[in-house]
Structure formats: C-alpha cells, structure tokens
Amino acid sequence: MKRYLVTGGAGFIGSNYIHYLLQKYGNEVHITNLDKLTYAGNLENLSAIEKESNYRFIKGDICDKDLVATLMPDIDIVVNFAAESHVDRSIGSPDDFIQTDVYGAFVLLEAARKSGVGKFIQISTDEVYGSILKGSFKETDVLEPSSPYSASKAGADRLAYSYYKTYGLPVVITRCSNNYGPYQYPEKLIPLFVTNAIEDKSLPIYGDGKNVRDWIYVVDHCDAIDFLISRGEDGEVYNVGGGNEMTNLDITDLILQELGKPASLKTFIADRLGHDRRYSVETEKIQQLGWQPSFSFVEAIKSTIQWYRENTAWWEKIKTGEYLEYYKSHYQHV
Ligand code: NAD
Ligand code: TDX
Numbered sequence: 175m176k177r178y179l180v181t182g183g184a185g186f187i188g189s190n191y192i193h194y195l196l197q198k199y200g201n202e203v204h205i206t207n208l209d210k211l212t213y214a215g216n217l218e219n220l221s222a223i224e225k226e227s228n229y230r231f232i233k234g235d236i237c238d239k240d241l242v243a244t245l246m247p248d249i250d251i252v253v254n255f256a257a258e259s260h261v262d263r264s265i266g267s268p269d270d271f272i273q274t275d276v277y278g279a280f281v282l283l284e285a286a287r288k289s290g291v292g293k294f295i296q297i298s299t300d301e302v303y304g305s306i307l308k309g310s311f312k313e314t315d316v317l318e319p320s321s322p323y324s325a326s327k328a329g330a331d332r333l334a335y336s337y338y339k340t341y342g343l344p345v346v347i348t349r350c351s352n353n354y355g356p357y358q359y360p361e362k363l364i365p366l367f368v369t370n371a372i373e374d375k376s377l378p379i380y381g382d383g384k385n386v387r388d389w390i391y392v393v394d395h396c397d398a399i400d401f402l403i404s405r406g407e408d409g410e411v412y413n414v415g416g417g418n419e420m421t422n423l424d425i426t427d428l429i430l431q432e433l434g435k436p437a438s439l440k441t442f443i444a445d446r447l448g449h450d451r452r453y454s455v456e457t458e459k460i461q462q463l464g465w466q467p468s469f470s471f472v473e474a475i476k477s478t479i480q481w482y483r484e485n486t487a488w489w490e491k492i493k494t495g496e497y498l499e500y501y502k503s504h505y506q507h508v
Contacts, residue, residue, distance in 0.1 A: 175228075176203050179249040181236050181282065182215070182256030183207030186358040187297070187392055189219035191253065194396040196223055204228045206245060210235045210274075213496060214259065218488060219357040236278035239285070246285040251403060253295045254282055257330075260361055261301075261323045262504060265447050268322035275323075279330035283337045283345075293403055294345045296334035299327050300388070300413065302349060305450035312456050313349070313411040320448045331411075338409035346406040348399060350414040351455055355392030355474070356481045360489050361500070363387075364475075367426055368482045369489050371435045378508045381445035383423035386452040390416030391474040394467035401465045413455035418471040432479050441508055 178195065182188040184207065195203050209215045211233055223229055234241045236256045246252075256278060258264065258271040279296065286294050303311040304318035317332075319325040331347055338345040358365040367377045398414040406412060426440055457466075482489060493501075 175201070177248055177250045178203060178205045179208060179245060179252045180205055181208045181252070181254045184209040184211060184215035184217055184219060184231075185255060185259070186214070186355075187353055187395060188255035189216075189357050190355060190392045191255065191396045191399065192220060192229070193223065194393060194400065196226060196229065198400070201228055205230070206249065207231045208234055208236065208242075208245065209256065212258070214359050216357070216492070237273060237281055239281050242281050242285045243288070246289040246291065249286075249289070249291050251293045251295070252282060252286050252291055253297065253399060254279060255297050257297075257327065258323065261321045262361070262446060264321050264323035264326070266504070268326075271322050271326040275326035276329040276333065279333055283334060283343065287337060287341050287343050292344060294334065294337070294343055295399060295403060296331060296345060296347045297399070298331040298347050298349045298411070299324065300349050300351045300415070300453045300455045301450065302328040302331055303453075303455070305452055306454050307452055310454040310456040311413070313413055313459055320450050335409065335411075344408040346402050346408065347411040348402060348414055349411060349455065350395050350398070351388035351390050351416060351453060353392045353395050354389055355478050356485070357488075358392075360492060363422060363425065364429070364478065365482060365489065367429050368433070368479050369493065371429055371433050371439055372483065372486070374435070374439070376441040376508050377426055377429075377439050378441050378443045378505050379422060379426060380443060380449060383426065383442065384421045385449060386419050386421055386454070388415045388454055389418045389420060389425075389471060389475075390414065390467060391469040391471075391478075394469050397468070398460065398465055401463070402460070405463050405465070412460045413457050414460060415455045415457045416467050416471065417457070419452075419454060428475065429479065432476060443505065443508060
C-alpha cells in the first residue's frame, strides 16, 4: 500500500486528485489530507469519500514544523498542492503567498528529507515562466514570474529542485497550465463567469479580454501527476498542458452561449496589474514519456458548466459573507 500525504487536498485540484486516487487505486492507497482550510479549502468537496477507512483529514498548516514532522514518517509520497493560488489576491496582499507557497514548501521538503520519503511532487505552475507572445516555454527556459503569486511559486519550484540537487530528495516538479472542472473556487475565471452568468450578473473582463490561457481539464492534470509519480525522473521538471489556448473573450462567449445568456453581461473593466498576456507551454517532454491529455475541451467544458448548473448549493454557499466583501472591494466598478 502506498501512503500519500496530499497537502491542500480540500481545494480545487487537491480534492479532485483525492477522488482520482481513490477511484483508481481503492484500498491500494492510504491518503492523509493536510489542509489549513483557508477561504479556498472546502471539506464539502470530499464529503463523498470522507468516511473511507484509507482516508484521513488533518486540519493544519504546512508551515507548522512540528505537525508536519509527526506526519512525515508514515508517508511514501508527498504531493504538495497547498498554496495561496489566486493572482488577484496576491496583488492585494502578498504576505500569505510568501508564507505558504515558499516557507510552507520548505517545511515539507525539510521534513521529507529527514524522514526519507520515496517521492516528493511539487505542484508548480506554467505562470513561473511569465508571459510569452509567440511560441511556447520549454522546461529549460528562464523563469520570469510577474506576480507575487507566480514569484512565490517559482521560489518553491526552485527550492524543491535544490532539495534534489543538494540532498538527493526524489523530487519531481510539474508546471501545469490553467485547470477547469468541478469544485473550483468561484474567484477564478471559469467558475466566476459561469456562476455569475447563471445569476444574470455581469462578467468582469480585464482589459481587452484578449489574454490567452491554455486550459486543461482538472482530471487530466490529476492523471499527469499520477503518471509522473511512476514515470517522471527525479530532479526533473515537466510541463503539463491541455493544448487548448483560448482568449478570455473566447471563453466568455462560450460560457454565455452554453447557458443561453446575453452578450450584454460582458463588462470590460480595468486590467489586472502586471497581467500576463499569454501563457503557453511545450509539452513534448511528458509526451515523450508516453502521457497526453485524454479529455476533449469541447466535452469537458460543457460537463463543467453543467456541473455548476447542477450544484448551485455548492457555490451559493461560498458566494456569501467574506466572498462578497472581497468581490465588492475587488470589482468596485462593476
Ligand atoms: P485552491 O486555492 O483551490 O486550493 C488551495 C488549498 O490549499 C486550499 O484547500 C487551502 O485551504 C489549502 N491551503 C492554503 N494554505 C495552506 C497552508 N498554509 N497549509 C495547508 N493548506 C493550505 O488552489 P488550486 O487551484 O486547487 O491549486 C492547487 C495547486 O495547484 C496550487 O499549488 C497552485 O499553485 C497549483 N496550480 C493551479 C492551477 C490552476 O489552474 N488552478 C494551475 C497550475 C498549478
Ligand atoms: O474576473 C476576472 N476577469 C478576467 O478577465 C478574472 C478572475 C480573471 N480574468 C482573466 C485573467 C486571466 O487572463 O482571466 C484569465 C484567467 O484568470 P484566473 O482564473 O485568475 O487564472 P490565472 O491568473 O491565469 O492563474 C491560474 O492559472 C495558473 C490559477 O489561478 C493559478 O493558480 C495557476 O497557477
């Protein structure tokens, strides 16, 4: 039996990953989910599996050295999703990003080194490269992160590498493009626009809406991580992408069309500070190993939109209180 420590497992990708592992491996895995339950952590994402005997949840901070040190000796594989993950919040208040994304990764790496875990997967991001107008970034390209979020992720990414290089910790680093799917917090583009459109609220498009992102279905990302745990080489970085580059306007139009809502909901607002124009990663390296995404964008985006239609209770509960405070202060002019 493989014993996993999944950090940030109550968030969007982490919770999808826990579902993926349990579906694929059943009792062959044991999962410890360590999550601080920040505004982005939601145990409802895991209610279907919370009673499984090979799953346990621990509410705690990856920066808590003592707690992490007690958990690590029982672990074979660490998958570090825990992070502050929203670029806009990192512009407003970067502190937590530096703390969790960099120092938290350090605490995990240090404990993993001391107890000799078999594999440490650092979930990095394509944003560490910064923006590229033409062509695509390779794993060997220079990192030029633009936001406090991406800079903190770049710090953790290289720190993880240093633990391989210096101490021989079996680290693998993934740099994935923009994920979409169920359980994504409705501050990110797709769930924000889908849920706003369902509520007939405006869709706040930054700048001219022509920024480009590559979109990957979250289950494909989970599958790539699983693939790299067995096939990835220690000390290596792997780009992961969906091969679906679209402008934000394309995504917005698609959402409106799918929901049968009017174009008048589109509202252009002031651009995000330091807004990266385009992200694009070359995925040859992971493809050479034998992995590629299996979900079609057309199908998966439809089923994602459908999921938010069918699970209004999940996001209506989120879009209250603190969320509304953030929304009002961030989107003042909408
Ligand atoms: P998310 O914000 O939905 O979830 C983050 C989770 O981490 C939450 O459950 C939160 O409670 C937890 N957390 C935060 N600080 C913590 C701490 N100090 N200790 C323990 N838990 C803590 O984020 P997500 O979109 O699921 O992203 C997960 C990871 O994947 C992040 O590392 C992110 O940088 C990376 N990533 C995300 C995307 C994307 O498109 N969403 C793409 C590439 C990489
Ligand atoms: O209200 C909005 N209006 C808008 O035009 C929001 C929230 C976003 N946008 C634009 C900004 C981006 O060009 O949509 C695009 C996507 O924005 P986000 O959903 O905030 O994602 P992004 O900034 O691309 O970062 C995401 O992908 C990489 C994740 O949030 C990161 O965690 C991940 O590392």
